[in-house]
Every structure is written in structure tokens, then in C-alpha cells.
Amino acid sequence: MTTMTDPYTSRVSAIPQVLERPHPVVWGTSTTPDVAVFAERGYLQQDHALSTESVENCLAEIDRLQNDPKVRGDARIVREEGTSAVRSIFDIVEFSDIVRNAVAESGAEDIAREILGSEVYIYQSRLNYKPGFHGGAFYWHSDFETWHAEDGMRHPRAVSASIALTRNETYNGPLMIMPGTHRSFVQCAGATPEDYYRESLVTTAPRVGAPAENIIADMAETHGIDVLTGAAGSMTVFDCNALHASGGNISPLPRANIFVVFNSVDNPIDRPFSGSVPRPSFLAKHPPATGKAAVETSTAAEIGATRQGRNRR
């Protein structure tokens, strides 16, 4: 008799543990220096992923979307807690041809395919905006922990690309990663409340899906913290299971980035492993039914149509 045990059990009622990740980080056969760095540290950085012109066009899109009456009240527009300031715009590659084209220009998809060893599709896309003076923090977390527990992503076979639309300085709330933590799975404590995503998208102090402080402290002691700075147009691609965070921003310099998650088409989205109701599709899209990456085989218009179709599932 064989018993299946989920190697990424989380949202536990017992004291959370740090488990070893049984699955690979690099699923492909590439041995480029970039991929070697990614395997070792859980991320890679590239300068000049976007041209200055594309960066400017994307920033203009943010302005346009922030004030577009058509998207007012849309659940995919997340605002800062207690204010009307936009914090995230989900499905950004569907909202905006300009942003979708910028993602294509960045080369992120090729990198994702190389690392994940298969065709890929966009699991989630969003635009993050952290205003100057009052930008809120994103607390330490592993994306995969949430995607597995709340969305049903089966294995850590996904990567995120963060494409900078503004300078990322040490002082304006840049991405911080604990390099090496992608090789461990950090369990989190607590049952997942119903519709928790509504709260989790805006809070800076998550109640569930956040590692215990003693574990974060141990991981920082063991692995250190890398603060990822870069010019506008630079890109960071990081493993879905790396512990990361970003601090608040009291500097005058806003921080904006496009965030795109590529999942392997061979990494199914099951029922949420925490037993909760699946989150909306703008947070977690399923692989295309054909098993072939839509982004590779479709024109821009077709992609839009395909994604709309997926959204209605």
C-alpha cells in the first residue's frame, strides 16, 4: 500500500517546521552562469531588460489605469490599507497591451522556460506600486507556500520576474531575498480563514501564510539577506519558494515594478492544499488545457481572448 504525503504541508496546527524541498530548483538542463547563480542563490538579476522607452510607456500606463473609471471597483485593483492609493493591479498583462509587450521584451519567459525545463504560462501578473513617503511593507514569505496552500499549485516549479519601472535603491523598499532559502520549505501555522486573500493582499502584517519569527530569524542568521537594487528596466527572476520581503518606503522615490509569475505547463493546479476555497483566477491561473504555452503560440489578441476564457472558468 502506498500513502501519498504532501511534502509541502503548511497551515499546520502543530509547531511549524522547516522541511527539505524534495523537488529540484532547476528543472531544465541549462548550465549557463545565470542559471547556476539562480540554483545557488534562488534568484538572478539582469540589467537593461527593458528599454527606457518601454519603462516610460509602462509608467504612463500606471497613471492611466489608476485614474481609469472603467476599472474602479474592480477586485483586481488593490489599494493601500485605508487609502485610495493603488498598491497592486492584478492581471496587468490583460489590462494593458503595453505592459504585456514589455514582459515579452524582457526575456523573462525564455529564462523561465530554461529554469523550469518545459513550456510555461503566466500564472499571475500584477503591477506593484509603492508610493513615496508612505509605501507599506510586504512581510517575509514564500510565494509557493501560499500558492500551494491557497491555490493548489502542486510543486515549486514556477518562477517570478520582477521588472523594475523605477530605480530600486536600498532606501525605497526594494526586494529583499534570503539567498538559499528556496531549498527549504518553511511551514506556516494556522488555518486559512475564508476569503483570506482579500485581507492578505492589503495587509503588511499577515496573520497566516507568514513564517514564525523564530524561523525567519534562524534563516536570516544562516543565509543572510540580499537587498536587490537596480536601475529602472532591470529585472530579477526568483524562485517561487525563496523567502523574500520588501520594507516600507519613507523616501520620496516611489517604487513600481511589473511582477509576472511563470508556471510550468506540467505543474498542475490542484485543489488548495490547505482545504480552503480556491482564490480567484486573477491570482492563480491554470495551465492551458493543451499543455502548450499560450504565450508562445498565440498572437497578442489571441492571448487576450484565451486568458479571458480562462478567467471565466
Next chain:
Amino acid sequence: MTTMTDPYTSRVSAIPQVLERPHPVVWGTSTTPDVAVFAERGYLQQDHALSTESVENCLAEIDRLQNDPKVRGDARIVREEGTSAVRSIFDIVEFSDIVRNAVAESGAEDIAREILGSEVYIYQSRLNYKPGFHGGAFYWHSDFETWHAEDGMRHPRAVSASIALTRNETYNGPLMIMPGTHRSFVQCAGATPEDYYRESLVTTAPRVGAPAENIIADMAETHGIDVLTGAAGSMTVFDCNALHASGGNISPLPRANIFVVFNSVDNPIDRPFSGSVPRPSFLAKHPPATGKAAVETSTAAEIGATRQGRNRR
């Protein structure tokens, strides 16, 4: 007829302006490289101001004082907004022989004397503690703006020494300074509420005594932002009128530092220039009556007695 105009008028009801500082930054004749850097950038940094042993002794003092029932309820112990966590302990050199000796060891007083071109005395001392995970920010401000408006410090002839008791990394809320801003005086808008210091010591979003956001943005554009990192035991000495801030801390690494302000004995403390009631002496001590620095001429025990005497004024 001569009319005296305060060149550092602040807490204005009109639109606040950026004024030129009519007084020198370096009041002495020293031309050492350190002093030249200070004149140019508004701060200087020194490694190894404290020995490892002194750092450890000071950290043990924080632990002791945080839990000392004798100081519970003391107005000089400031806690994080809404929690019991200690944020600042004022008069720290009076509370603790160990910290007072550490300040003497640091050499900060000699540097202050060199820059200010006179004997000096301790205008204010405190221990700042920014815990890991939840440390609050200190918003952009000039210390002198507050000391002039709320305490009556006549001229910007004072320097602060921040002595690190923990590593200051870019990610745990280190001191940030806009280099060069010490040569301008940034007016702030708004009348000073009664007993405002009680609020101002704990809030991360001050209502008064904070420059307007457009001015902060202009100053950052012109001067940039230096993020001051350093090992435990390192020291930063900075001008009382430099615009500075420190961000929140979501890293596990706490940040603790001793903060000591040296004022020139020739820089009188008048009535508060904003017309408010003077703040308590633990925030703003007057020069010794003799015009001679107590710290230079007394033994440790005598200093304690002298300061106690000043406190009772």
C-alpha cells in the same frame, strides 16, 4: 533702528520655504579630513568608536533597563506606539554609568568640540531601540528645527553622535541623511500643539516639525540620500540641521544605538521660538551656568550630580 529677525523662523502659517543657513557648519579652525567631510556632507563616520566589550555591556544595560521596575512609568522611557516595547530611553547617560563611559570612550565629545569651536555639554542623550520585525520609522526631519522651535536652541551649533550597538545594515532601518541639506534651513508648517512632544516622540508620522513632501522630494533630487551602514561600535557624527530619517525594520535584526547631542556652551537655550511651553529638560538641557563643560571638568560621579541638579531646574 535695528529689527532682530529670527533666521530660523518655522512652524509658519504661510507656505514653508527653504532658507539659507546664515551660520557656519564648522565653528572651529580644524581642517582635518574628517572635519572637511563633515563640512561638505553634514556628517562623518568612524569605525571602532567602541570596543566589542563596551558594545556588549551597553546591550546588557538595555536589557536591564527595559525590565527595571524602578523606571517603569518614567516619562523618559518612550515605548512603541500601542505596545510596551521600548523605543527610546532619554537621559541614558544619567541612567547608566556603563553608557556614560561608553560615550566617553567613543571620542564623540572631542569631535564635537573640534567642529563647534568651543567647549560642549550634553544637550540630550538617549538610547534608541528599533526591534526586529516591527520597528517603526522616524520620518524626515531636521533636529535643529525642533530644538529651535520647541526648546529655544538659538543657533545650529550642535552635533549629534549616533553610536551603533548593533550592525546597521541597509535593511534594518539605518540612519539616512540627505548630504548637504545641513546648509539649508527647511521651514515647517503649522502651529505647535501643547505638549506636542508626547506625541512626537512616538509617532512615525509627525503632524508638525516635518518638512512638506514637495520640499523633501526637491531636497532628495538635489542632494540624494546616503544610507549609513556600519558595524556595531561604529559611530556617525552629524550636524543638527541635516535632514535625516530612518525607515521601518521588518528584518529580524534589531537596531540599537546611543544617541548623544553635544551643544556648544556658547549656544544659549532661549525661550522656544515657536512660542510653545519649553519641553522637559530630559529633551533639552541648558548650558552649565559657568559656561564651562561639565563633562570635561568633572569625574563621573560629579557629572551625575551636576546633571541631576540641572534636571531639577
